[in-house]
Amino acid sequence: MEAVTNPRRERVDAARNRAKILAAAAEIVSVHGVEGLAMAEVAAAAGVGVGTLYRRFGDRSGLAYALIDEREREFQSAFIQGPPPLGPGADPASRIRAFLHALTDRTVEQLDLLLMAETASPFARFGGAYDGYHAHLSMLIGQADPTADAYVLADQLLAPLAASLLAHRLRTCGVTVDRVKSALDQLLPLR
Amino acid sequence: MEAVTNPRRERVDAARNRAKILAAAAEIVSVHGVEGLAMAEVAAAAGVGVGTLYRRFGDRSGLAYALIDEREREFQSAFIQGPPPLGPGADPASRIRAFLHALTDRTVEQLDLLLMAETASPFARFGGAYDGYHAHLSMLIGQADPTADAYVLADQLLAPLAASLLAHRLRTCGVTVDRVKSALDQLLPLR
DNA sequence: CGATAAACCGGAACGTGTTCCGCTTGCAAG
DNA sequence: CTTGCAAGCGGAACACGTTCCGGTTTATCG
Numbered sequence: 001m002e003a004v005t006n007p008r009r010e011r012v013d014a015a016r017n018r019a020k021i022l023a024a025a026a027e028i029v030s031v032h033g034v035e036g037l038a039m040a041e042v043a044a045a046a047g048v049g050v051g052t053l054y055r056r057f058g059d060r061s062g063l064a065y066a067l068i069d070e071r072e073r074e075f076q077s078a079f080i081q082g083p084p085p086l087g088p089g090a091d092p093a094s095r096i097r098a099f100l101h102a103l104t105d106r107t108v109e110q111l112d113l114l115l116m117a118e119t120a121s122p123f124a125r126f127g128g129a130y131d132g133y134h135a136h137l138s139m140l141i142g143q144a145d146p147t148a149d150a151y152v153l154a155d156q157l158l159a160p161l162a163a164s165l166l167a168h169r170l171r172t173c174g175v176t177v178d179r180v181k182s183a184l185d186q187l188l189p190l191r
Numbered sequence: 192m193e194a195v196t197n198p199r200r201e202r203v204d205a206a207r208n209r210a211k212i213l214a215a216a217a218e219i220v221s222v223h224g225v226e227g228l229a230m231a232e233v234a235a236a237a238g239v240g241v242g243t244l245y246r247r248f249g250d251r252s253g254l255a256y257a258l259i260d261e262r263e264r265e266f267q268s269a270f271i272q273g274p275p276p277l278g279p280g281a282d283p284a285s286r287i288r289a290f291l292h293a294l295t296d297r298t299v300e301q302l303d304l305l306l307m308a309e310t311a312s313p314f315a316r317f318g319g320a321y322d323g324y325h326a327h328l329s330m331l332i333g334q335a336d337p338t339a340d341a342y343v344l345a346d347q348l349l350a351p352l353a354a355s356l357l358a359h360r361l362r363t364c365g366v367t368v369d370r371v372k373s374a375l376d377q378l379l380p381l382r
Numbered sequence: 383c384g385a386t387a388a389a390c391c392g393g394a395a396c397g398t399g400t401t402c403c404g405c406t407t408g409c410a411a412g
Numbered sequence: 413c414t415t416g417c418a419a420g421c422g423g424a425a426c427a428c429g430t431t432c433c434g435g436t437t438t439a440t441c442g
Binding site for chain 1: 344347
């Protein structure tokens with residue numbers, strides 16, 4: 001029998017380059033911050049051409065998302081299959097609250113990268129992690145209140161957690177994370 | 192007596208150029224859409240150098256805001272001093288609802304320009320029109336419910352009306368404006 | 383009216399994200 | 413091992429926003 005691995009696997013040189021690029025990008029971010037993350041710089045540091053970056057990651061925000069991805073997976077599995085109140089087991093209202101609080105923390109944690117990714121292409125987040133958040137939250141809303149328009153309501157609860165808004169309030173207006181969270185609670189009449 | 196006009200008036204050539212630039216920009220947008228609004232194009236069409244655009248409008252998003260500005264003034268005066276329920280006279284809860292609905296319409300109306308301005312510099316809206324919206328809304332919230340954290344709550348009610356989110360839902364997901372508005376109402380337990 | 387300073391002007395130059403294309407390499411089939 | 417070719421590669425070329433600066437125009441004051 002023929003050894004059927006995945007139909008189309010990434011070539012080994014391609015995989016090696018992806019790793020080199022991600023390592024170089026992470027290094028640059030940790031030293032020079034997100035502003036220092038220029039495509040030509042990353043390419044040079046990784047020892048590849050810029051074309052290679054674009055084939056692998058699409059564009060600048062794609063590279064940022066790849067950098068974010070690892071922690072993203074952890075977060076997703078926490079609210080899908082982790083322990084309550086974030087994961088299954090608690091009542092819907094508690095899970096909604098726990099989810100929004102956790103997402104706030106998670107966004108603040110990688111604020112700079114998210115901000116850059118969001119700015120570079122405002123729709124990138126939709127279709128990426130955003131859709132997962134949205135699906136999860138609208139499911140919970142539907143459980144908590146079957147009469148609500150869960151689909152749009154989920155959008156509107158997620159919107160205040162956009163990186164650009166959080167960055168502005170936290171950094172320019174001196175609002176604390178706890179205050180953001182408790183205001184979020186006031187927005188939640190769902191029971 | 193000396194004719195004291197404003198201490199520092201715009202020079203006549205500068206005013207003429209501003210008008211030419213705005214006319215050219217409006218023309219370009221109406222023909223080629225917002226994507227066609229390139230700084231060099233506008234400069235050429237207006238018969239000025241690019242440097243002149245930057246002195247007048249700061250950057251690309253500044254030009255977009257100037258294009259938006261006229262309608263913006265109308266809207267601001269409508270909710271500050273116009274007839275109720277948008278203007279003064281109605282109860283706070285009604286004014287909040289009317290304001291959010293009107294802002295939705297107003298955003299949808301110039302969605303492309305707002306989207307561009309927002310994308311070019313995510314903080315531009317803060318400090319521009321956004322602060323006016325925020326001040327107005329947090330005042331109304333304070334009247335409706337003195338125990339609420341009006342400041343942050345106002346942010347969170349404004350966030351779902353970001354141009355990027357509206358554009359995504361309206362254009363990619365087939366959600367209607369009316370549905371957005373009625374979901375907004377579900378978010379308003381304030382009375 | 384003439385002089386002076388501040389404001390303004392144009393467009394070349396620059397930085398950075400993105401695309402393009404001819405060459406090379408890994409991989410599998412014969 | 414040879415061969416065919418899809419996938420990958422590098423970096424020059426390109427697009428476009430932004431900055432810079434030497435020359436010009438406008439407004440004001442004597």
